[in-house]
Amino acid sequence: MTTIAEFAQKLAEGRTTSEALVTEALNRIEAHRTAGGTAYISVDAGSALNAARASDLARASGYVPSALAGLPVSIKDLFDVAGQVTAAGSRLLADARPARDDAVVVERLRASGAILLGRTNMSEFAFSGLGWNPHYGTPLTPCADGRIAGGSSSGAAVSVALGMAVAGLGTDTGGSIRIPAAFCNLTGFKPSASRVSMSGTFPLAASLDSVGALSNSVDDCILLDQILSGQSLDTPAAPLAGLRLAVTRDVVLDQLDATVAAAFERSLDLLAKAGAHIRWFDFPELHELPRINAAGGLTAAEAWQGHRQWLEGDRSEAYDPRVAQRIRRGAAISAADYLDIQDERQRLISVARERLGDADAWLLPSVAVVPPKLADLADDAAFFATNGLVLRNTSVLNFLDGCALSLPCQRGDELPVGLSIAGLHGQDARVLQVSRSIEALLRQST
Structure with missing residues (x-):
């Protein structure tokens, strides 16, 4: 694993070039695709190499706009890139007109000097936590044979995990x-939703959508967040001694598999031994979420508004049936029902503020289970049950309009497990401060 800072240092010292790094990435993509890998939907090799050469010339003249300059980055297939089709992992939009302009975040990546390699695979229209895609294939985690990479940003994760x-x-x-x-086995940061522009991004549910990145370290995530948001947060590592870390058993610790439970308990023990205060708290209101979202919730309602033109027309057969089925649930959600869900959301956000109090962060397992086997998802009932369990913990933070970072916390001989360091809206800086310290502790201990 090489971090962005380490790559930037190699470039600064002349030990490599952007062209060499991009060429290596393209060679790995080709090997991945030859072996049947499905992380990328499309690759723009010629443009990437031209941009890399231009970056090397700019560096030679003294122009280096950021630590990301000259480094290869992948783009999820729902972001506009000028001249490319934004299909959002679908066949439905594969023949749409190419985008005229870059999405705001793509424009910011270009301005930082990043080299855009290509468009990564994803759950169709981002509507699954499993990365399932019957059109372009379902990406698998490199960490174990036959197990899914997770979604919806499945290809994005595999692109980083495989270098x-x-x-x-x-x-x-x-x-x-x-x-x-x-x-x-990556680090991923979901910022507070309003901090990063969604302009030029194909939405799933505007009330819940947020833009972020996957990478190899907390420092990488901080740099990427600064570029994507246009904001520079104060994120020095928080001393572990005295940190107030909140943990609840309600909902988010239900149905944990043995590997996840052991990794989470081990992480809490390490933090306590390092001087952090683990504060258990009750959050019984989380048990109300299945009732609140029983008809499909904000996601189905808002997705239906965006997709009904196609699902009610003659293009509905182009959809993955598992995606279409869930989007169609939104048709039965009335305006009054939708506003009731929004009211319930605000009520739970207020409860969360009260329950968390002065905690520096809320800790929970990112996902209740290790990566499921792709073969176990062929049956619809198994697919939907697994999707619900995989999304359960992470979706709590979206509903509460929070921010969260996931860190690897498993031992070397275990399947990958994520530890989430979470906060409420606007607490991004504190979450990143705490994440820096927890990452250092976990890396020393594994």
């Missing part, structure tokens, strides 16, 4: 950055 990019641009509506980060 085919130093970072993957993704989105998170119910866990689509943090789930694949957990399943692929």
Whole structure:
């Protein structure tokens, strides 16, 4: 694992070039695709190499706009890139007109000097936590044979995990950055939703969508967040001694598999021994979420508004039936029902503020289970049950309008497990401060 800072140092010292790094990434992509890998939907090799050469010339003249300059980055297939089709992992939009302009976040990546390699695979229209895609294939985690990478930013995660990019641009509506980060042994940060522009991004549910990135370290995530948001947060590592870390058993610790439970308990023990205060708290209101979202919730309602033109027309057969089925649930949600859900959301956000109090962060397993086997998802009933369990913990933070970072916390001989460090809206800086310290402790101990 090489971080962005380490790559930037090699470039600064003349030990490598952008062209060499991009060529290596492209070679890895080709090997991955030859072996049947499905992380990328399309690759723009010629443009990437031209941009890399231009970056090397700019560096030679003294122009280096950021630590990301000259480094290869992957783009999830729901971001506009000028001249490319934004299909959002679908066949429905594969023949749409190419985008005229870059999405705001893509424009910011270009301005930082990043080299855009290509478009990564994803759950169709970002509507699954499993990365399932019957059109382009379902990406698998490199960490175990036959197990899924998670979604919806599945290809983004695999692109980073296999060294085919130093970072993957993704989105998170119910866990689509943090789930694949957990399943692929990566770090993924979901910022407070309003901090990063969604302009030029194909939405799933505007009330819940947020833009972030997957990478190899907390420092990488901080740099990427600064570029994507245009904001520089104060993020020095928080001393572990005296940190107030909140943990609840309600909902988020239910149905944990043995590997996840052991890794989470081990992480709490390490933190306590380092001087952090683990404060258990009750949050019984989380048990109300299945009732609140029983008809499909904000995601189904808002997705239906965006997709009904196609699902009610003659293009509905182009959809993955598992995606269409869930979007169609939104048709039965009335305006009054939708406003009731929004009211319930605000009520639970207020409860969360009261329950968390002065905690520096809320800790929970990113996902209740290790990466499921792809073969176990062929049956619809198993697929939907697994999808619900995989999304359960991460979607809590989206519903509460929070921010969260997922860190690897498993031992070397275990399947990948993510530890989430979470906060409420606007607490991004504190979450990143705490994450820096927890990452250092976990890396010393594994």
